[in-house]
Amino acid sequence: MNLSFKELVDTLGTPSKLIVSSTPQLAADVEQHARERVGPKRKSSYMYRKRLEAVDTKLLTGMESSPAEVLRELGLATTFVTASPFADIARHWAHVRYCATLRQTPKQTLALSKTGADIVHHHKVAQSEQIGIGLALVVAKRILERKYPGWIFSSVDVDTTLAAGFLDGVGPVRQKNKTTMRPDYFLIGRHASGTTANCKVFVLECKGTHGSAYHSRQQMATASLQVGSVEVASRTLPSLIVASRLSVSGVEIDVLDPPGDEDLWSGEPEQFDELVVENPESPQWTSGQPTFEQFTKRKSDLLGIPQDEMLASQDERTKFEEIQKDLPVVFNIPGSGKPWLFRTLARNAAHTTLRFAGDNKAAAKFATPRVGTQRSLPLDEPIAEWYDSMIGSEIRIGSRDFVGVKYSMPILNGKSFEIFRGVEKELYERLRQGKVSAYLSHAHRLREEWQGRPEVYGRLRANNDAVSVGNDGTVIKLRIKD
Template sequence: MDIELLVRSLSQPSRLVVESSAQVVDAVEKYAKDAAAKNDAYRYGKAPFPVTIGPTVGTSPAQVLHELGVATTLLTASPLAQVARHWAHVRYCATLTRQRGMLGLTPSAHSLVYHHKVTQSEQLGIGLALVVAKKVLQRQYRQWTFFAVDAEVALKAGFIDGVGAVERTSKSQKRPDYFLVGHHSSGRRSRMKIVVLECKGTHQPPSFAYGQLARAAVQVRTLSVGGRRPPSLMVASCLAGRQITSYVLDPPGDDELWDGNPDDFDELLHSRPEDHHWRTRPAAADEARTWPAAAADAAPAGTAGPASADELPPGAPEVFDVPEERRGWFTQILTRAVAATALLFAGDSDTARHYATPRQRGDEEPHSGQLRLFELDPSWATSTATSQPVADGLDAQGTLYRAPLPDGKALEVFRGVESSLYRQLAEGQVAAYLRAAPLISRRWSRSRPRDGVVSLGRDGTVLTIRVTDRRR
């Protein structure tokens, strides 16, 4: 395998097949109805609807890896965090390629044994889902910018019923993956939206993805803000060599989170939110959907292949109720998590900690077994922080990681944030960052990238991958 050719191919524009139709809805509903005969958890799912999207969306392998890297930044709080945060890019840079213009798997990725495929599909499913979800939302809300926030991080600041636990529990299997936080500023008004996102991936046939979407319908229904469920997006991607297909459905809801004048918005985001000590509640019986009882020996449709590792445990899911009067607080939590995510992507965990509540940092519960989401990196791990030019007239502040390759070559992965946006985050100017990020990304789109593969995000983050001489 020519590694330089492989890295260059990451930037090739590719088409990702996307399907959302009444037929997919019917298949997912049939799965949920049949599964509910033996597992009442499926009765608590949202009713899904198709979205207007496709039949393909434009992307690239580098963009998928970029979205994955930003989304999983908060999952690696450890002494090796700075190395681990590059892992998604290093491990999966040889998995995606363009096949006759379509996004597909490389032969090496397609030939993995089953248990490695499970991890691969789960991770790539996150990156693919974020690409698809943001394309859907950009079409629905053309002047908005959406940022991904890990749901565990946001919920941990308000709820004490096991959020952020290290072990996988029956409760955590019924929670969503991410919140997509939307921001729009007209100069007179600042507005925020929230969309709940669940990401799935599989190497199995589409029938397996229908079951994943039926489970996702339960997971995205577990958040309530002011007594109303936010809208959701559920994406299940079927990974295959010739082409990858993402199935996306859109359960509707109330998506307005905050609306006010820019001065009030700036003041809101400048203040520091406190932790709350709310507890989750089991979904009430009247929140369950009713379907005619199926035969006792009925089996869920589309269960061909190995049993799913994310099968829902029986019983009503736990619901996270954010009170109506705490919409401003939830806006603070979500936007500060956006800021922390960008800073951690750039390798600055020290500054990112200032955007976290004590419980998110783990300061309140040192012996509870909870994740320390914002643990400081040791000094040696932050020594590679650097400013790097990434396009004509644009540079980013971030972290460079080098891995040795054969023949005296090295793989260089740089993760960062555009320099002016980085300074705003470092100075606590979250509202200014949210307003400026889409403007900077538009400038980037008109600039000529420097050498190597460059992926530029609407959130101001940048990923570069290139092969260099190891002696540099």
Template sequence: MDIGPALRSLATPARLPVRSSETDAARVQLLAKKAAVDTPGIPYLKEPVPVSVPGELQTSPAAVLRELGVATTLLTRSQFVTVSQHWAHVRYCATLRAGRSRLLALTPAAARDVVHHHKVAQSEQLGIGLALIVAQAALQRRHPGWVFRAVDADVALRHGYIDDVVGEVRNEPGTKKRPDYFLVGHRSDGNQTDVRIAVLECKGTHGGMREIYKQLADACLQVRTVTIGKHPLYGLMVASRLAHTGVHSYILDPPGDDELWSGPSQEFDELINEAPDEFSWRIGEHEPDASQGAPAPATGTNPPPAAPTGPTEPAAPYVIPEDRRSWLAQVLNRTAAASVLLFAGDSSTAAHYTTTRQRGHSAGMLPIEESWPDSISAQLRIPYGPVLNGTSFLMPLSGGRTLVMFRGIERRVHQDLQEGNLRRYIRDAGRLHRWWQAHRQRSRELLSVGTDGTALLVRVVNERVRPTAPSLNRTTNRR
């Protein structure tokens, strides 16, 4: 079977329609209120509102897979981590295509041949990649010129909370509802740096609009379970409807605050290059123990916004103290860096940007941690372009050919992260994406590039490739 058509389909630009309307918001609100009445213990929080977002986005199946791959990388010592990191890409390579009129759609096989319980997994996974693309577009319209990066909410919350921040988000009352991701954004003019935050809930379904509205109603609670003090965070909910006739995404916004940090750039640089404290807060503990470390300095942070007016809301289960805004900025930026490194296969460097609890261990549980298995081992130059550091997955094809799927990050930003220079990484991470935007029309490669410095490249070579590669030179000056 010729793999060429499938690869060309992955690389083909496609249109993704996006909708956000008053009608959708009203229907979701009704379902959210009904859920609050029918299920004791579920507090109904703020009503959803429409979002200003382009009615159609330009993307590609490969872009969805790259977003999914970065967002779902695993921090683990498993010797099979290389295979698991590639699984999201390989499993869903034949799932999306540019269909009629270049509309992003499910392939006939994905729509027709997948049994129900596999469709649930498929819609959940693809829903993550699609939601990240839609949410970043909405945030770009809200804050032009800003760059937002995704951070797994469970991994970030585990940095401060010690109870129940394990496993998957479950559809249960109380504290087990959590958002999927935080989106942390930056803007700097060289002298002043500003940081914003949004929470994101990702949904996907093969069903109709009834299921879309139900998923968004469920999300109304999940995006409201984290606050800074008494101030709910700005939240986005994205549900995508998957069909062979076309994929459509729907986005709503439970309003909240998105300002996290503002101050001199030098102070921000020093802040994020320091390892943040690891606290032992408990879920539902709305006044965390103030004795656990001195409060973050007040300088360089915005004064907390005015308390919200209107009806009193139930307290959120995850409360970040007002004086820990700087701490949260540290955690989110370092966790985002770890995700990028994991995507490229550099687990050992990623571990330096996380804490023992984020890596799945209680502090002091293991006196000496085992080494982390790395799969990063290859360098690849984009034709006439930058060099990438990363890891390859090789699959033999008929006729002596080999499929090469490469995941990596731009060489210079990888070096920044190896050296512990998070400030320089944030400044330079978009360099690869800017190059690609200027040269993509000339390229015949199946390549997807992100503003975080990551790249997914797939190609077929007309020879057998040995599954070994020379090790990369590594730098040990990490933080």
């Protein structure tokens, strides 16, 4: 397949329809796969999964996205917190590696390109996982921002949050040991009006495959266990499971919506900023297998059997004692820890956004002490030249200025392929100063202004630029420079 760089950039910036589905039948099919996994081979870990429900179809209609948006979400979600001189190059690589992976079909739907499909198996596994993350974040944020108008949702890595939050027992996720699995991301939703500030949190598990619908449903069955491994006040958080099937004929995306407790924090904007600026405390919480009470509560939700009956049954207790060691590790944050979770997630979101723009120094102010001590290279002294900041470029899109990092790659005939990633300038200044409530208020105004000006995208495409601007003010811009 011959593809010029000009055609590539045009493809990256072209919005395409997303084929997204969520039905009661899908939930039933995935539930059947999960039940089939309960047995001698899988032990009984799947008895601790979450009950699955379909998403309201009104939240799924008319979704569109561009490859540039998928790359922006992927790059933002995989922004490393590691203090490394190569971290910014790695973020850049997250954008470049999959530039030629997605395209628009003649029916104007998003699909895997022939170039993206022409790879060997072990690269397909990495590709489906990474593109699955980008697509899942696009779809999940669309759903939640439609369900909660005026809210902005940011992705925060679950393992990073648990490690940063001083939870004992957070270790590497062993892919072959299904009892230690955790979900991929927290989606922290924040809303700031002139008088109040609110926060919600959802759990997101992202799946991707080049395989069949059958394989995708198996993945979603596994996800029903993963999204239930984090609890607040012994209640599961609301969650989304998003599974993408990559194909040259079209990307198909399935979504399920396990229920949960959604309230996290609310208060005055001043309190909002104070909580975010302060370092989280160091609670001594531990993880472990569920108790009999926790297990019967989850089983009651799954099977519709009154929990009191199971608690009173000696047979149930005996069965539980036989399988407890095979149940998943659960991280249970007490009800009093809700402000801690909000603070940790909000700080991580600010940390990620500033690092995405290349400002490592400002981002470091939002890192918890544990991140600062555990996620650095074994060097005698910090090297300020690379740790300080990579930020140094500024571009104008429409009537707004954006600051961030620019990379340029030489191509044929003296031209270069240029990628800029960053944050809208006023949003960046507010976030850098720790004024998160003001950042959110300005982000709402920017979103309304940007969405109301489709002619900006038209001019950019006429200039052969591919641009994606998120509701959080983050941006990626790709172009060919003479």
